[in-house]
Each structure stands twice: as structure tokens, then as C-alpha cells.
Amino acid sequence: GRSTSDMxxxxxxxRAHAIADTLQEAAERIREGEGVSGPAASRFIDAVREFERxxxxxxxxxxxxxxxxxxxxxxxxxxTQAMLICNKDPLKALCDPHRGRPGHRPPPAPSHDRCQxxxxxxxxxxxxxxxxxxxxxxxxDEINDGLNPRPIELRLRQRRDAQQSVIDKHxxxxxxxxxxx
Numbered sequence: 583g584r585s586t587s588d589m590x591x592x593x594x595x596x597r598a599h600a601i602a603d604t605l606q607e608a609a610e611r612i613r614e615g616e617g618v619s620g621p622a623a624s625r626f627i628d629a630v631r632e633f634e635r636x637x638x639x640x641x642x643x644x645x646x647x648x649x650x651x652x653x654x655x656x657x658x659x660x661x662t663q664a665m666l667i668c669n670k671d672p673l674k675a676l677c678d679p680h681r682g683r684p685g686h687r688p689p690p691a692p693s694h695d696r697c698q699x700x701x702x703x704x705x706x707x708x709x710x711x712x713x714x715x716x717x718x719x720x721x722x723d724e725i726n727d728g729l730n731p732r733p734i735e736l737r738l739r740q741r742r743d744a745q746q747s748v749i750d751k752h753x754x755x756x757x758x759x760x761x762x763x
Contacts, residue, residue: 598647605633616754622669626705665710674702
């Protein structure tokens with residue numbers, strides 16, 4: 583009924599505002615010289631630029647929110663748990679097991695619980711890499727305290743090494759946008 587329709591409109595509006603907030607914050611950080619890396623880094627930077635041109639000021643009317651949600655280039659979602667940004671292209675989204683199947687309508691947002699490191703939609707900023715560095719430091723402390731059983735220590739080492747690999751790759755490939763570029 584009507585109440586379901588109204589609730590869906592509210593959820594869409596909230597999703598649009600979350601996307602706008604992510605892009606607005608990213609625009610400010612990129613202007614300050616923050617670097618971006620990952621397979622979707624260029625698409626993410628392009629999305630930030632397009633958002634700034636199309637929605638200056640950051641406030642969204644209802645019409646602008648619908649327009650934002652219908653723009654496939656601006657489907658950008660921050661994943662604070664995985665410390666990444668998903669610049670969602672439904673055909674590349676490894677989190678959607680049905681991607682590319684005829685008749686399948688992709689979900690409007692990525693499935694963060696199914697996020698995979700090899701996904702072509704991933705971008706990371708310097709801020710997220712700082713969070714990863716903090717996690718690596720905490721993992722090192724936990725590994726070095728010697729209080730964990732061997733199997734847990736091995737899992738901690740694997741996690742640390744995987745996160746360190748992401749950090750190293752970011753530092754080697756990060757893109758910094760020059761002012762006016």
C-alpha cells in the first residue's frame with residue numbers, strides 16, 4: 583500500500599544522501615591532495631568531479647536525489663568496515679552472484695558482506711589506508727604479545743600480510759589530482 587511506497591521513497595532519499603555525503607567528503611579530501619588507488623580509482627575521481635559540477639553545494643532536492651540515484655557513474659558507496667569505496671558498476675560487482683544474468687535486476691547498493699578483494703569496483707583513499715595502517719599495527723601488537731594459540735596467530739599473520747599488501751599497492755599506485763586538473 584501507500585505506506586510501503588512512502589517507506590521506499592524515504593530509503594531511496596537516504597541512499598541518495600549517503601552517496602552525496604561520500605562524494606562531497608571525497609571531493610574535499612581530494613582537493614586537499616589526498617591520493618586514491620585501486621582498480622576503480624579513476625572512475626571514483628571522475629565521479630567526484632561530476633558530482634561537484636552537477637550538484638554544487640551538496641544539498642539535494644528530491645528531484646536531484648532521484649537524478650543522482652539514476653546516474654550509474656555516481657553510484658559510490660563507502661564501506662567503513664572493509665576500509666574501501668565501492669564505485670559500483672553492476673557488471674563488475676563481485677558481491678552480486680547474479681551479475682550479468684538476463685532478467686536479473688542488480689541490487690541498488692553493494693553487498694558489503696560479500697565484498698571481495700579482487701573486485702574491479704574498489705577504490706581506496708589515503709584516509710582509508712591510514713586506518714589499514716592502524717589495523718596492521720594492532721595486529722602486530724597482538725602477534726608479538728605471544729598470548730595467542732598458533733592457529734590464531736597464523737590467521738592474524740595472514741590478515742596482517744593481506745592488509746600490508748593493500749597498503750604497499752596503494753602507496754605504489756596512488757593517484758593525486760593536482761588543483762585545476
